[in-house]
């Protein structure tokens with residue numbers, strides 16, 4: 001099958017993370033394709049999330065894992081119908097990251113009878129968009145590891161990801177005293193104190209325009225705010241949810257200290273950490289990334305730079321265990337939006353570089 005045909009087939013599976021049936025269907029379809037090849041497959045369920053493992057050798061620790069998630073973020077029904085305009089293919093998951101799954105399936109087809117000569121595995125999970133705890137995190141903890149992992153869920157336009165910001169999700173709860181809205185002196189307005197607090201929080205972050213073209217600084221988004229029932233009532237409760245992105249762990253520590261100090265100044269306010277994902281830096285010798293760069297340059301004259309990512313990916317679970325991750329993508333964009341796309345011509349080039357990379361890294365000696 002042609003690379004783009006595989007990708008189009010994958011897009012039609014509505015593998016939204018919350019729909020584990022569709023994710024399982026998609027993974028079973030992939031498993032079925034594997035029957036043609038001399039590979040070992042295993043479908044694992046962890047907390048109802050399916051993961052599919054495909055290896056050329058019977059092992060949990062191949063030299064190279066090729067990682068990808070089949071789950072996608074929700075979208076309108078149209079985005080699950082692939083549409084091609086010139087060399088661009090539009091559809092949910094084209095860029096994030098079913099193109100990688102298509103590359104992996106194409107690789108199995110191309111290597112076919114030669115597969116036993118290589119030592120690599122394909123790790124496909126279905127919960128990346130909600131944190132990856134039951135997918136890659138679980139599998140790595142269970143001993144599914146490798147010398148290096150290829151996981152093209154970061155990096156931009158052939159730039160290789162060098163690191164990613166961490167995530168800190170906070171819930172801020174403000175309590176007040178309810179009273180009639182005409183007697184403000186009798187109550188304590190939970191919304192007003194929350195607004196005052198959030199205003200102080202925002203001042204802890206650089207204001208835009210910040211002058212840093214790559215914005216490698218901490219950011220804070222107030223994504224949810226709730227509170228109040230009627231205009232003539234003083235609200236006794238208000239709540240906000242914040243998503244903070246931070247480049248380094250030392251900055252996270254320092255920032256939390258400042259937030260806690262601020263919390264003390266607002267007795268009616270409590271801050272809770274809902275979720276924390278550490279930042280990571282792929283500060284290895286980058287020898288595998290260099291190999292990928294060299295192949296891209298020799299084959300197509302493509303110059304790969306280094307990229308720092310504002311989002312996070314499953315790569316961090318490997319990096320935390322000392323396993324270097326190579327994250328790089330062809331031209332594409334619009335992920336999580338209605339116009340997600342990938343450039344099919346560039347994808348062909350990407351596949352060809354990727355294939356050479358896998359052959360060189362995982363060839364058995």
Ligand SMILES: [Zn+2]
Nearest residue numbers: 208210212215
């Ligand atoms: Zn900035």
